């Protein structure tokens with residue numbers, strides 16, 4: 072079944088899903104000249120609630136700036152559109168996808184003569200790596216693909232064309248029987264998964280690669296850091312070599328799609344004893360407590376929607 076919903080916002084209007092169309096000469100289709108976000112609305116006792124929506128739209132505007140594709144809306148306006156589209160579709164939980172892209176005019180590589188088009192979709196969506204994965208973890212490989220260097224592309228932005236890098240990492244991992252691949256950056260240090268940031272726990276200390284290791288500054292990454300510090304763990308943003316992956320007591324991924332998912336093996340070597348570890352579980356418990364189990368939203372991460 073293709074992903075879909077009843078309504079979608081496109082260029083200023085909420086319209087029926089099937090009417091949201093573009094011409095095949097759309098610039099973004101040819102050259103990846105688009106920017107996007109992936110946001111969740113969780114089902115809570117008080118209805119759907121958008122998780123850290125403002126931060127996602129701030130990052131969308133940042134990606135727009137880097138890609139030189141002006142955003143048609145401000146952060147506040149994007150938030151309102153997201154709320155309106157979840158409401159229009161009457162979704163109790165949702166994946167929200169805004170996309171701003173260069174439209175149809177010419178095929179010159181510099182697309183700035185093309186109009187800017189934008190959509191925001193909300194669709195029903197379950198867990199990306201599966202429910203089982205949240206408890207038992209996933210098996211991953213170190214990718215043969217390097218993460219893109221920051222003097223070549225913009226790892227800190229979510230620009231459509233850059234996701235060829237993520238596709239290479241994910242397709243290779245899947246073909247090799249792994250759930251995900253971890254890319255090494257151009258300097259030889261651990262970077263991130265195709266759509267997740269990575270955390271490594273060693274002797275009770277939590278390590279995660281810094282922004283300079285060609286990572287996207289994940290919003291779930293930031294949430295995990297805040298939770299871990301609040302729980303009293305030491306968190307170090309530090310460039311890490313590949314062997315840290317093999318020496319780790321625990322590893323977990325963070326991402327809007329993956330949420331907080333343990334990694335149980337890397338390159339067929341078990342991480343720790345091959346089971347979810349106590350630090351991962353402690354961070355997960357706080358995270359899922361807030362987004363799923365009505366624990367106090369102490370950081371103000373949720374924006375409730377009245378359906």
Ligand SMILES: Cc1ncc(COP(=O)(O)O)c(C=O)c1O
Nearest residue numbers: 266267268287289290291326327
């Ligand atoms: C390459 C990449 N890294 C990391 C992440 C995780 O970021 P976030 O937690 O903001 O979803 C994503 C997903 O957006 C991603 O595409």
